[in-house]
Amino acid sequence: METMRAAVFEKAGSFILKDVPVPKIEREDQILLEVNAVSICGTDLHITADPPGYDAKPGTILGHELVGTVVETGAAATHLKPGDRVVVNPNNYCGVCAFCRKNLPNLCLHIEPLGIEFDGAFAKYCVVSGKVAYKISPHVPDEVAACAEPLACAINGVRKVNVLPGENAVVIGGGPIGLMIVMLLKASGVRDCYLLETAPFRLKFARKLGIAKVIDPREQDAPAIVAEETGIGADYVFDVTGSQVVPAIKMARKGGRVVLFGVNGKAVSQVLQKEITTKEIAVLGTWLANATFPEAVRVLETGAVDLASLITDVIPLEEVHKGLAKLARGEAVKVVVKP
Ligand SMILES: [Zn+2]
Ligand SMILES: [Zn+2]
Structure with missing residues (x-):
């Protein structure tokens, strides 16, 4: 054989x-x-x-x-x-x-x-x-x-939002999928893309790629930066980590969309449901x-x-x-x- x-x-x-x-x-x-x-x-x-x-x-x-x-x-x-x-x-x-x-x-x-x-x-x-x-x-x-x-899989995620040129986005997680989503959003005409990452190698790598405004949320107040620079919050927020739905909802603008990509079987989040209701946030899952x-x-x-x-x-x-x-x-x- x-x-x-x-x-x-x-x-x-x-x-x-x-x-x-x-x-x-x-x-x-x-x-x-x-x-x-x-x-x-x-x-x-x-x-x-x-x-x-x-x-x-x-x-x-x-x-x-x-x-x-x-x-x-x-x-x-x-x-x-x-x-x-x-x-x-x-x-x-x-x-x-x-x-x-x-x-x-x-x-x-x-x-x-x-x-x-x-x-x-x-x-x-x-x-x-x-x-x-x-x-x-x-x-x-x-x-x-x-x-x-x-x-x-990243394209399936990006398809969940109707990307309009000139809008802005936040991607939480700077691994391959997060970086691919940033690239696809930029190629679709998104103006500013904020990328949140905490691992030192990946922070440096993403900064060197120069495709997004890279934020280390342990060092910087990401929601405050996004709110201030965009004026109203992000049009779309992608969570690629599987555990960041709460900050994702916080960073999305009123009427914005949150796409949940990552899978973390252990992450249990306490979401203040009122924020989704009163901000009219659309929370969308994306799988494969x-x-x-x-x-x-x-x-x-x-x-x-x-x-x-x-x-x-x-x-x-x-x-x-x-x-x-x-x-x-x-x-x-x-x-x-x-x-
Ligand atoms: Zn895979
Ligand atoms: Zn079948």
Whole structure:
């Protein structure tokens, strides 16, 4: 049997490199990919932490933000052929449940999360459904193409507000998603973007990128700065941390919108509901990517946002643990693995 090196989630706190069989196509809709690049996600950090902050199935190969080259196609995957390079929506949906039929495939009742419950891409080969694979131009480098999935999620978040040129925004959390949201907002015509971050490396990194007014909320009074500079508060506030709904509501203007992107299963917030009512705030959740992969691919192909500037590390699979540790220390932004 042919084998390959893979990074496998064994149990809480145990994430190991080992040799496993090369996966095979088992359904007609599937394709076999040779993985070109796979980026490490915050979710991978939560899964491999002890105790885990996000549950994965023991024995699963992690890695869900990937670009790969088609090696073989199942009989029903007729839109792809060997040699095509594709990015993948790792949340395969059924297409027939009540939510899929409401055009909400990100909320499908039968999602198959690749790299969390189904074998993912921290390996040389990976099998995915052809339904969730999108061709991408060879001009987009592998490292950048690997970021299509978080970009598609960020686009889904930005779509929740109707961006108008000249408006202003606050983004809480300066990791890859927060920075991608800032880039998308700026590309959509938002005038001033305030980015709140507390980790020293990320503060410095965001300041150097020069795309937002970067605030350390431990050192500076962010709501006061936003209120004073905008006059009325922010038109939209994105919380990418999963725990900052209270300051988000505070910084939004009357009639403003708050988008909750981040997931933190432990964060319980006490919200003064009256503030939402009397300020007529719209509080909007956003989850995964809903039909935003074609846009993400276009954004990458046209260079509308510069994701290459977010990649701090490109490493071989052998160093995946080092990459995770660097991210856990907040000393990297986007780490891309080339298996
Ligand atoms: Zn991810
Ligand atoms: Zn479904």
